[in-house]
Amino acid sequence: MLTVREGTPNLPWHDPREATRLLRYALHRQGFTHTYQSNGSGMSVLSVLPELTVWCRDGMFVWTTVDGRETTHPADDPVGAADLIARTYRRPEPSAEEVHSPTGSEHGRSA
Numbered sequence: 708m709l710t711v712r713e714g715t716p717n718l719p720w721h722d723p724r725e726a727t728r729l730l731r732y733a734l735h736r737q738g739f740t741h742t743y744q745s746n747g748s749g750m751s752v753l754s755v756l757p758e759l760t761v762w763c764r765d766g767m768f769v770w771t772t773v774d775g776r777e778t779t780h781p782a783d784d785p786v787g788a789a790d791l792i793a794r795t796y797r798r799p800e801p802s803a804e805e806v807h808s809p810t811g812s813e814h815g816r817s818a
Contacts, residue, residue, distance in 0.1 A: 733789035
């Protein structure tokens with residue numbers, strides 16, 4: 708959770724733009740570097756992957772998982788939301804052979 712000094716005006720999760728910006732930064736640290744944020748009408752939207760869009764409204768992050776289940780997470784915990792997203796959407800790292808092979812395959816080689 709975010710730490711906030713007493714008397715701080717404009718808490719980040721009261722402003723969807725700011726909460727989503729913090730989520731965006733947390734996701735960037737997780738390796739999701741091609742994100743797009745849009746703001747308006749009291750909500751903010753973050754496009755993370757073609758199959759993942761996160762909405763921030765009413766103090767909550769909301770997204771639908773690939774299996775169609777709606778997930779919510781408090782907007783005052785963008786790092787926790789980023790962790791949940793990373794666990795669900797992290798793609799496996801390519802193997803050394805895939806990195807060095809132009810096709811990622813050994814098929815078609817002659818001995």
